[in-house]
Amino acid sequence: MSAQIPTKFEQLFKKVDELKPQFIDVVAQAVAIPAVSSDETLRPQVVKKAHFLVQQLESLGFTDIQLKPLGLQPPPVSNPNLELPPVILSRYGNDPQKKTVLVYGHYDVQPAFKEDGWDSEPFELVVDEEKGLLKGRGATDDTGPLTGWLHVVRAHKEAGVEFPVNLITCFEGMEESGSLGLEELIAKEANGYFKDVDAVCISDNYWLGTKKPVLTYGLRGCNYYQVTIEGPQADLHSGVFGGIIAEPMIDLVKVMSTLVDSDGKILIKGVDEMVAPMTEKERKLYDNIDFSLDELNKASGSNTALYTKKEDILMHRWRYPSLSLHGVEGAFSGQGAKTVIPAKVIGKFSIRTVPDMDSAKLDELVIEHCEKAFAKLNSPNKCKAELIHDGAYWISDPHNAQFTAASKATRLVYGVEPDLTREGGSIPITVTFQDQLKTSVLLLPMGRGDDGAHSINEKLDISNFINGIKLMAAYLHYYAESKEI
Amino acid sequence: MSAQIPTKFEQLFKKVDELKPQFIDVVAQAVAIPAVSSDETLRPQVVKKAHFLVQQLESLGFTDIQLKPLGLQPPPVSNPNLELPPVILSRYGNDPQKKTVLVYGHYDVQPAFKEDGWDSEPFELVVDEEKGLLKGRGATDDTGPLTGWLHVVRAHKEAGVEFPVNLITCFEGMEESGSLGLEELIAKEANGYFKDVDAVCISDNYWLGTKKPVLTYGLRGCNYYQVTIEGPQADLHSGVFGGIIAEPMIDLVKVMSTLVDSDGKILIKGVDEMVAPMTEKERKLYDNIDFSLDELNKASGSNTALYTKKEDILMHRWRYPSLSLHGVEGAFSGQGAKTVIPAKVIGKFSIRTVPDMDSAKLDELVIEHCEKAFAKLNSPNKCKAELIHDGAYWISDPHNAQFTAASKATRLVYGVEPDLTREGGSIPITVTFQDQLKTSVLLLPMGRGDDGAHSINEKLDISNFINGIKLMAAYLHYYAESKEI
Numbered sequence: 029m030s031a032q033i034p035t036k037f038e039q040l041f042k043k044v045d046e047l048k049p050q051f052i053d054v055v056a057q058a059v060a061i062p063a064v065s066s067d068e069t070l071r072p073q074v075v076k077k078a079h080f081l082v083q084q085l086e087s088l089g090f091t092d093i094q095l096k097p098l099g100l101q102p103p104p105v106s107n108p109n110l111e112l113p114p115v116i117l118s119r120y121g122n123d124p125q126k127k128t129v130l131v132y133g134h135y136d137v138q139p140a141f142k143e144d145g146w147d148s149e150p151f152e153l154v155v156d157e158e159k160g161l162l163k164g165r166g167a168t169d170d171t172g173p174l175t176g177w178l179h180v181v182r183a184h185k186e187a188g189v190e191f192p193v194n195l196i197t198c199f200e201g202m203e204e205s206g207s208l209g210l211e212e213l214i215a216k217e218a219n220g221y222f223k224d225v226d227a228v229c230i231s232d233n234y235w236l237g238t239k240k241p242v243l244t245y246g247l248r249g250c251n252y253y254q255v256t257i258e259g260p261q262a263d264l265h266s267g268v269f270g271g272i273i274a275e276p277m278i279d280l281v282k283v284m285s286t287l288v289d290s291d292g293k294i295l296i297k298g299v300d301e302m303v304a305p306m307t308e309k310e311r312k313l314y315d316n317i318d319f320s321l322d323e324l325n326k327a328s329g330s331n332t333a334l335y336t337k338k339e340d341i342l343m344h345r346w347r348y349p350s351l352s353l354h355g356v357e358g359a360f361s362g363q364g365a366k367t368v369i370p371a372k373v374i375g376k377f378s379i380r381t382v383p384d385m386d387s388a389k390l391d392e393l394v395i396e397h398c399e400k401a402f403a404k405l406n407s408p409n410k411c412k413a414e415l416i417h418d419g420a421y422w423i424s425d426p427h428n429a430q431f432t433a434a435s436k437a438t439r440l441v442y443g444v445e446p447d448l449t450r451e452g453g454s455i456p457i458t459v460t461f462q463d464q465l466k467t468s469v470l471l472l473p474m475g476r477g478d479d480g481a482h483s484i485n486e487k488l489d490i491s492n493f494i495n496g497i498k499l500m501a502a503y504l505h506y507y508a509e510s511k512e513i
Numbered sequence: 514m515s516a517q518i519p520t521k522f523e524q525l526f527k528k529v530d531e532l533k534p535q536f537i538d539v540v541a542q543a544v545a546i547p548a549v550s551s552d553e554t555l556r557p558q559v560v561k562k563a564h565f566l567v568q569q570l571e572s573l574g575f576t577d578i579q580l581k582p583l584g585l586q587p588p589p590v591s592n593p594n595l596e597l598p599p600v601i602l603s604r605y606g607n608d609p610q611k612k613t614v615l616v617y618g619h620y621d622v623q624p625a626f627k628e629d630g631w632d633s634e635p636f637e638l639v640v641d642e643e644k645g646l647l648k649g650r651g652a653t654d655d656t657g658p659l660t661g662w663l664h665v666v667r668a669h670k671e672a673g674v675e676f677p678v679n680l681i682t683c684f685e686g687m688e689e690s691g692s693l694g695l696e697e698l699i700a701k702e703a704n705g706y707f708k709d710v711d712a713v714c715i716s717d718n719y720w721l722g723t724k725k726p727v728l729t730y731g732l733r734g735c736n737y738y739q740v741t742i743e744g745p746q747a748d749l750h751s752g753v754f755g756g757i758i759a760e761p762m763i764d765l766v767k768v769m770s771t772l773v774d775s776d777g778k779i780l781i782k783g784v785d786e787m788v789a790p791m792t793e794k795e796r797k798l799y800d801n802i803d804f805s806l807d808e809l810n811k812a813s814g815s816n817t818a819l820y821t822k823k824e825d826i827l828m829h830r831w832r833y834p835s836l837s838l839h840g841v842e843g844a845f846s847g848q849g850a851k852t853v854i855p856a857k858v859i860g861k862f863s864i865r866t867v868p869d870m871d872s873a874k875l876d877e878l879v880i881e882h883c884e885k886a887f888a889k890l891n892s893p894n895k896c897k898a899e900l901i902h903d904g905a906y907w908i909s910d911p912h913n914a915q916f917t918a919a920s921k922a923t924r925l926v927y928g929v930e931p932d933l934t935r936e937g938g939s940i941p942i943t944v945t946f947q948d949q950l951k952t953s954v955l956l957l958p959m960g961r962g963d964d965g966a967h968s969i970n971e972k973l974d975i976s977n978f979i980n981g982i983k984l985m986a987a988y989l990h991y992y993a994e995s996k997e998i
Contacts, residue, residue: 248752252850261814267733267938270865271777271835272809272826274817278775278838285770290763290890292756324757329746332759332893341757350756352854353763355845360861362842365737365902367863367938369837376845378852380755405775408817417850453752453852 036189036505037440041498043187044179048494051179052162054084055493056153058135058171059164065113065136065205068106074113074201077135081116081174081199088181090118090197094221098202098209112209113201117221120181120195127226127508128194130465132457133174134203134232138482140165145484161487168475168488173231173496174199176474180501192508196225203232203457211460218464227430227507228461228469231500235476236449240318241438241499243431244471246346246450247458249381249421251390254357255283255398256374259409264369273369277359279407280373286401287377288351292334292344294379296397299349302385306347313426314339317447323477346450350380380452381421391415419456422469429510430470430503437502441495472503521674521990522925526983528672529664533979536664537647539569540978541638543620543656544649550598550621550690553591559598559686562620566601566659566684573666575603575682579706583687583694597694598686602706605666605680612711612993613679615950617942618659619688619717623967625650630969646972653960653973658716658981659684661959665986677993681710688717688942696945703949712915712992713946713954716985720961721934725803726923726984728916729956731831731935732943734866734906736875739842740768740883741859744894749854758854762844764892765858771886772862773836777819777829779864781882784834787870791832798911799824802932808962831935835865865937866906876900904941907954914995915955915988922987926980957988 033041044051063077064070078095085093098112113136140150148154153164162172177197184191202208214222235242257276264273288294319338325331335341344350357374360366379394381387398413424431426448438446455471462469474496480486518526529536548562549555563580570578583597598621625635633639638649647657662682669676687693699707720727742761749758773779804823810816820826829835842859845851864879866872883898909916911933923931940956947954959981965971 250752250852252852259813259815259817264813265938266835266837266839266863267735267865267936268830269813270837270863270937271829271833272819272937273813273815274775274777274819275837277840278773281766281769281838282775284766288763290759290767290892292759328744328749328754328758330744330758330893332744334757334759344756345753348756350751352751352755352760352852353766353844354751354851354853355762355855356841357846357848359838359846360840360842361844361846365861365863366839367735367737367837368839370840376850378751378755378850380752407775408815451752452755452757453750 033440037502039187040183040189040501043183044494044497044501047179047183047186051175051493051497052155054175054178055162055167055172056155058175059153059166060151062151063136063201064139065202067139068110071110071113074136078114078116078201081135084178085116085118085197088120088178088185090120091122093118096213098213101208115201115210115213116197116199117217118197121191122194126192126194128196128224129504129507130196130198130222130225130228130461131177132198132228132230132232132461133177134170134200135174136201136204137166137169137171138204147485160490162490162493163485163487165486167486168234168479169481169486170203170232172488172493173474176231176493176497176500179497180504183497183501192505194224196222207457210457214460214464222465225465225467227467228465229430229472229503230455230458230469231472231474231496232455233451233471233473234479234481235473236447237318237323238476238478240444240447241442242447242449242473243426243434243438244449244451244473245426245431246423247421247454248346248452249387250378250419250454251381251387251415252376252378252417253394253413254374254376254416255280255411255413256372257283257402257409257411258372260369260371263371266367266369269369274407274409275369276373276409277370279402279405279409279411280356280375282405283398283401283411284353284375284377286397287353292350294349294351296393298393299379299390302389303348304383313448314342317342317449345452347382349382349385351377353377383421383423385421387418387420419454420459421454422459422462424468424470428468429512430468430507433506433510434470434472434503436506437499440502441498472499518925522987524672525668525674525986528668529979529982529986532664532668532671536660536978536982537640539660539663540647540652540657541640543660544638544651545636547636548621548686549624550687552624553595556595556598559621563599563601563686566620569663570601570603570682573605573663573670575605576607578603581698583698586693600686600695600698601682601684602702603682606676607679611677611679613681613709614989614992615681615683615707615710615713615946616662617683617713617715617717617946618662619655619685620659621686621689622651622654622656623689632970645975647975647978648970648972650971652971653719653964654966654971655688655717657973657978658959661716661978661982661985664982665989668982668986677990679709681707692942695942699945699949707950710950710952712952713950714915714957714988715940715943715954716957716959716981717940718936718956718958719964719966720958721932722803722808723961723963725929725932726927727932727934727958728911728919728923729934729936729958730911730916731908732906732939733831733937734872735863735904735939736866736872736900737861737863737902738879738898739859739861739901740765740896740898741857742768742887742894742896743857745854745856748856751852751854754854759892759894760854761858761894762855764887764890764894764896765841765860767890768883768886768896769838769860769862771882772838777835779834779836781878783878784864784875787874788833789868798933799827802827802934830937832867834867834870836862838862868906868908870906872903872905904939905944906939907944907947909953909955913953914997915953915992918991918995919955919957919988921991922984925987926983957984
């Protein structure tokens with residue numbers, strides 16, 4: 029920590045350190061509620077966790093607390109009357125002289141069972157002071173970071189430091205199950221609850237590695253396609269029909285084999301041409317990033333990387349498109365031998381999109397490519413290629429007021445310049461906030477790349493938790509001080 | 514029916530006609546026992562049906578009746594102490610002056626539930642005199658034909674006609690579930706119970722169509738392969754890893770696309786060269802066969818046939834190899850969108866084999882082909898191609914003593930020359946009998962091509978049932994009279 033630390037931060041950070049046991053206790057109480065959004069039977073627990081958070085907000089002096097209902101969960105669902113978990117909206121401060129920051133987090137979690145291989149009960153937070161870890165489902169994704177904002181408020185109150193901004197919370201309970209209903213709510217509240225929002229901060233991703241703090245300024249999008257090839261009316265026996273019928277699976281494999289090469293090169297004409305050219309300024313962003321092939325190999329548990337150089341790996345994860353083949357619906361997918369000729373097979377693949385790809389144009393190119401590849405086969409079967417889901421890419425100026433404030437905060441708390449990263453995956457809500465609220469969005473991760481967000485033994489390092497709270501606080505102060513919005 | 518019908522057949526056939534109600538009653542009693550071999554909970558019913566048949570055999574004067582135990586059912590099985598259903602061995606007649614014919618049938622059936630779409634309870638035989646049908650699970654597969662042999666004996670007894678051969682039964686209760694244990698039993702009894710067997714007759718297949726009786730002299734074999742491509746240690750997220758890791762699914766689709774063309778042409782070098790050349794004699798066998806493209810289209814419910822001419826269709830079903838792609842294990846196979854990069858995918862395909870393909874040589878060619886196709890990809894993933902199951906093809910001389918006798922019997926009963934057919938699928942037990950007993954095997958179907966053996970509303974035409982019994986009887990007499998074995 030810097031020696032020239034201003035007094036208000038000294039007071040605040042001291043308070044954060046003092047309150048560590050209380051902060052951890054809040055996380056422990058929250059983790060103890062198994063708020064698994066994908067498990068319909070646990071929906072009451074998700075709602076219970078929302079009410080727990082409301083109590084916390086109330087006790088901290090948040091106002092205008094609203095549990096926004098999102099209606100019934102759309103099919104497929106076992107219980108057609110299942111309510112979606114509410115979104116928690118609340119305010120802390122309402123000073124027109126101050127900037128307003130919306131903080132997003134989610135209180136639902138991934139499923140977890142001890143039998144999956146956890147060392148401890150997943151819904152009992154383990155505080156391992158020796159290893160410096162908080163272990164439990166939601167510790168890092170996203171209960172720890174979400175409560176971080178509440179701890180920031182508490183530290184200010186108890187340290188007697190004025191809160192620098194108006195804070196608005198948008199905490200959802202359905203993130204792990206597709207954020208159903210949230211997009212509509214944001215659109216609806218854009219000129220309502222959210223009308224004064226100047227900036228959005230999301231703390232729901234991770235450092236690239238385990239040592240260096242990062243700020244995230246870009247996400248790839250995802251256009252997901254399927255090619256359906258249909259022949260006979262029902263599955264046939266390969267003994268009786270093999271050799272005399274055009275097999276949909278043969279056609280499908282041919283079509284899928286024309287999409288991408290084993291070295292990752294996308295074979296659909298016109299796709300690469302849509303990718304924004306690399307600028308010198310952008311290239312420089314990669315120079316200092318702390319990453320290596322070893323980390324990729326460790327993450328994949330193999331030596332099957334397509335690139336060896338750090339820059340190539342990161343650029344192909346972050347700023348170039350990729351095409352993945354996910355699988356086939358309708359074909360035999362079990363163990364052993366089944367002599368079936370599947371009647372209708374559906375190949376699934378997706379393209380991760382990046383600036384400046386045009387989503388609609390991409391769909392056209394993909395569908396045309398599949399149709400042409402199928403036409404070449406002269407097959408009597410029927411083929412249909414279609415988009416089944418898309419989510420836009422997101423890119424921010426990593427040098428705008430929010431990012432500058434967060435960089436300064438990182439230097440203050442961690443004593444290092446943060447790596448400016450992007451992510452290969454998508455967080456669709458990022459784009460929604462940006463588009464609907466017309467504000468800048470900052471992704472400010474608290475946890476590390478090895479936290480195991482969706483895995484067994486999910487953890488959050490205690491140092492990341494405590495420094496993360498300080499980072500959030502400092503970011504709010506620096507952002508409040510910045511001239512621009 | 515021919516006018517010059519010999520007296521013994523006149524007596525016999527009259528008796529068969531007279532006994533029709535009794536014969537149907539036996540089928541009805543047998544069908545009423547839900548002997549589903551694939552349903553472990555119904556295993557006692559399978560055994561009950563064996564005992565019912567033993568009672569029938571006893572009452573007809575069969576001797577040396579043995580319920581041969583086959584031991585415990587091997588895994589996968591829920592109950593590790595589940596006994597396989599017994600094989601019913603028995604004799605009718607033991608005259609060293611007579612030829613000995615082994616008749617094979619199976620008393621187990623496919624699963625059936627009214628909810629599947631049956632018009633009636635599947636395990637209650639419906640005798641529809643108007644449509645001339647027996648409807649119920651097992652009517653045609655294989656309870657009707659199996660009991661046919663018992664009815665042949667009864668007709669002889671009641672008509673006072675001397676039985677022309679020594680008959681041995683080999684009735685199993687596990688055919689619909691892989692004939693577990695039967696191969697070993699046949700091998701064991703080859704020089705035991707079966708040591709005097711001169712010929713084997715199996716009535717467990719069907720006419721090609723609905724009008725013309727057939728004798729079946731060939732079956733294709735099946736070599737089933739899998740190609741496993743392995744990369745990362747666990748499934749990965751396509752957002753995080755797409756574009757920087759070599760995807761096993763991309764490699765697999767490339768390898769699978771090199772195996773066969775959309776027009777059915779096998780692309781593995783050396784396979785076609787192993788196929789026995791067509792002789793003029795063989796080609797002529799196809800001339801009169803009653804079949805058309807329409808029948809194929811009706812069966813597949815589509816217009817996706819690879820050939821239009823009858824001869825081409827039948828030759829490619831019967832005497833040419835085919836390669837079918839069955840599916841992929843380990844990839845995403847569900848509905849909707851899942852952004853997974855599968856870590857390990859297993860492509861499944863099989864080749865239907867024909868004379869004179871060498872099974873071991875074929876395995877070599879296939880494995881080498883896959884390895885070469887994968888090597889071309891320069892992928893860092895691992896690839897393994899292997900055989901996981903094989904069953905030999907079978908071909909008989911359609912003009913030998915048994916077939917000649919059966920042809921003569923067909924002319925006598927149906928007044929037409931039977932079509933000499935092969936089948937595209939395999940009946941592994943055919944090869945086992947031929948190899949172990951060193952005898953000729955005849956496939957003498959009773960039912961029609963549209964009986965719906967494994968479907969809903971399985972039926973056997975009453976005319977096929979009654980004429981089938983006469984056919985079995987006449988075949989035994991003509992075979993008994995033939996000079997050669």
